Amino acid sequence: MAIREILATQERNKRAKGDKTYHLIVSFPEGEVPTREQLADIEDTLCAGIGYAEHQRISAAHTNTKHFHIHIAINRVHPRTLRCVEPFYDHKELFKLCRALEQKHGLQLHPMDGPALPxxxxxxxxxxxxxxxxxxxxxxxxxxxxxxxxxxxxxxxxxxxxxxxxxxxxxxxxxxxxxxxxxxxxxxxxxxxxxxxxxxxxxxxxxxxxxxxxxxxxxxxxxxxxxxxxxxxxRPGRGGYQRAPLHRHADSEVLYQQYQAQRETLVKARAAQRAALRQAQAEHAKELAAWYAARRAEIKRSPVLSAAERRHAYAMLAHQRRADAAARRQELARQRQEAAQQGLPTWQDFLMAEAGRGNEVAVAVLRSRSRRQRRMAETLLTAADADAARHIVYERLQPKAGKDGALVYRVEDGGVVSDEAAQVRVTAVTAGAAFLALSLADDRFRGQALVVEGTQAFRRQVAQLAAMKGLEVRFADPELERERARMAERMTHAEGSTTVAAFISRRNSMRDTVPSVDYTRLWAGSDAGPAVYHGRRRLQDGAEVVLLQRGGETLVKPVTPAQAAKASTWRVGQTVELDSRGRFLTPSRGRKR
Structure with a gap:
């Protein structure tokens, strides 16, 4: 109904020939979602500021990207005067209004403020x-x-x-x-x-x-x-402009030299490829001309062709030559287009590719330029001295690196974890994502008390996972730390079972009160293959078992003293492999430092 009314108003203006709709997109920093009242005030203020206060408009909020944003489609035709209004130099007014609205509603400041150039x-x-x-x-x-x-x-x-x-x-x-x-x-x-x-x-x-x-x-x-x-x-200090990285990091120069060498190699390879194409084109043109010259000579020397037939043969040969030339031009255009698509990587692309391959130095360089502010009201883990965090890459999980050095991990159960410069953030909360975030925070902020922010359910889930997986972490929140200690004590009672069967039974009985506990059963020969190591336990009778996770189940594998000693060198989250006889093969490293 609203769209039909807007279209009817636009139809009444006969003079304007261009687009009669003004499209405005208002985007917010990642993780920031204003309230409905704030959004209404932002929309009204921006529209009024560029002269569209009385104009018809339709707005819609979108969450299909990392940044929450709203689309505002404004009818440039005034509903009463029917004039088509063009807001000249609107970007300057919009920028000033955005700054005022950020201060009014306590929103994050625009990330382009500061040293960035216009x-x-x-x-x-x-x-x-x-x-x-x-x-x-x-x-x-x-x-x-x-x-x-x-x-x-x-x-x-x-x-x-x-x-x-x-x-x-x-x-x-x-x-x-x-x-x-x-x-x-x-x-x-x-x-x-x-x-x-x-x-x-x-x-x-x-x-x-x-x-x-x-x-x-x-x-x-x-x-x-x-x-x-x-x-x-x-001239000292007057070397002229040369490309240089913006990242202010001690290791950026070494990486930049590697990038320049890689880029120079690609430039030479592309130049050689273009030269080869030109050479092939020249040789093909020469061969084609020689072939058609020979055909014309044959037609000319033919004793059986009449004058009319000879003219027709010449015409057909010329037609075929034009068709061959057109086909060759199309093929060369296709080859040049393929070569052009293999563009040269930028310094930013090089760092992102290296970070995705597990280069922790590249991650550190990327994060050195990050100006992201601390996000609030989100599910994240950090520490008081976040600047002292180590840079860790779980290469086995194949993270995707962003321009700011954030490593995005996608878990099999649908969870998403973003490992950023000063925090580990869970953007899609699942049990797997919570455990991965906890493991990352444990590795990056080793020795510090973890600060967990988010919903009460997420905080409790993190405390339970820390106890269940045997992670040596502590939390800054006293209440959360007490929750972890209580759960760890309950797990200790379970480990005090006299037999493996009692241990399994006791763990399964906990699933009624702790939903995040996976179904537990005894490992069998049919379970041979890769599994994720989740720790080892010593039972009351002195027997030792290792916990393996696969397919949403926890498998309990009794081990010999030699196998227990071998498992003591593994870290939670590593992938291990067993044969059908229960022997452990060499585990693949799940983490890289």
Whole structure:
């Protein structure tokens, strides 16, 4: 009904030929979900701020991505005046409104605040993880240029200041740009600082004047008096712009060198592939021309063809040649497209791929740039001194690495765990996800009391798992720590059973009060194969058993003293393999440090 009413209003405006619907998306940081009242106020404020307070609109909230967001479809045609309203420069007003709304409702601040650059340079840095030319100009020469522009009495003085950094000012379009002529890179002067805009400089220094001829000739002729024997790189601190990682980490330089070597190898391979394609195209064209020349010669020498038949044969041969050429062009286009699809990885892509392969140094470098704030009202585990956490990768579980260094694990029972810089967060809560998060937190925050946030059911489940799996953890919350101790004592009573059968029976009897306890049974020869090690227990009669988990069941396997000694070297979560006779084969490592 609402859509039909909007369409009817738009139909009454006959002058506007473009899109009559304005689409606004309001996205929130990962994990933040405002209340319905907050969303209503945010929608009303934003729409009114860009001139659409009285316009018809439809909004919908979506949770299909990591970021909760709302879509607002606004009818640009006013319901009474029927004018089609265009909100020019709306992004500036929307940004100011978003800042005010964040402060009003206590929401997280926009993640682009701070050192990030606006526009395309900022997009490049976010995508590639490398410092842009604009950042280099601002950090290397920005302060001096602003100071010199304010004091310079002529364009020559400003050119001299730029010359010291290997830069120059050139007119472009209706404005000016700062150019590094050795590379051809350029940025608008106003993007470095507003005092360097074309309008401000021409107002202060007069019409633009090119740099002196001596400087231009020295640069073009490689004059050593201007540039030194080795060019820009020869001047201390004036090496010119070069790509560099944004990640401020001690190990980033070593990894970046590996990335550059890998990229250079790929560049050479792609160049060789293109050269091979060009060579193959030239050879094929040469062979095709020779083949058709031979066919034309045969037609010409044929004693049986009449003049009309010879003309028809020539025409058919020409038609076939055009068809072959078109087919060859299509094949070459397909090959070039396949080669183009094998794009070069960015520095960010390289780090994510290395982190996904278990490179803990790459994980640390990725996390060094993370500016994510602490999430609230979520299911997560952390510690008081989270900055001292180790970087752990469970390579066997094949996590996916994000640009901020977060490792996302997907558990077989549908659970999802995100291992982030300062916390381990459970985005889809299941028993498997809770146990994985607890194991990660135990490894990363070893020796510290764990802080568990989330629902009461999740907190209790974590305490029960810590006791059941025999993990040597403690919790910062006294009540949660008492819950873990009570459960551990109950598990100790179960281990005090005189026989394996009594131990199994006692564990199964606990399932009525502790739903997270899996069904327990004795291991049999038919259970041969891989299983997940969940600890070992000593019974009252001195016998020892190991607990194995597979298919939602806990298997109890009696072991010999030698097997128990071998199991003492394993860690909970490792995959072990047994043959049909109950012998343990070499376990695969489930964790990597």
């Amino acid at each position: 526009g395309r340079p900022g997009d490049l840095e976010a995508h590639a993880g490398e410092a842009s030319f604009l950042r280099w100009v601002k950090e290397t020469a920005g302060v001096e240029l602003v100071e010199r522009a304010g004091k310079a009495a002529s364009w020559g003085e400003l050119h001299a200041a730029l010359e010291r950094h290997g830069l120059a000012i050139r007119p472009k379009g209706a404005g000016l740009v700062i150019v590094q002529e050795s590379t051809g890179l350029a940025v608008k002067e106003s993007s470095v600082d507003r005092s360097l805009s074309a309008q401000a400089l021409t107002k202060r220094l007069g019409a633009y004047e090119p740099p002196p001829r001596a400087q231009t000739q020295g640069r073009s002729n490689g004059d050593s008096s201007q540039w030194g024997a080795a060019g820009d790189a020869a």
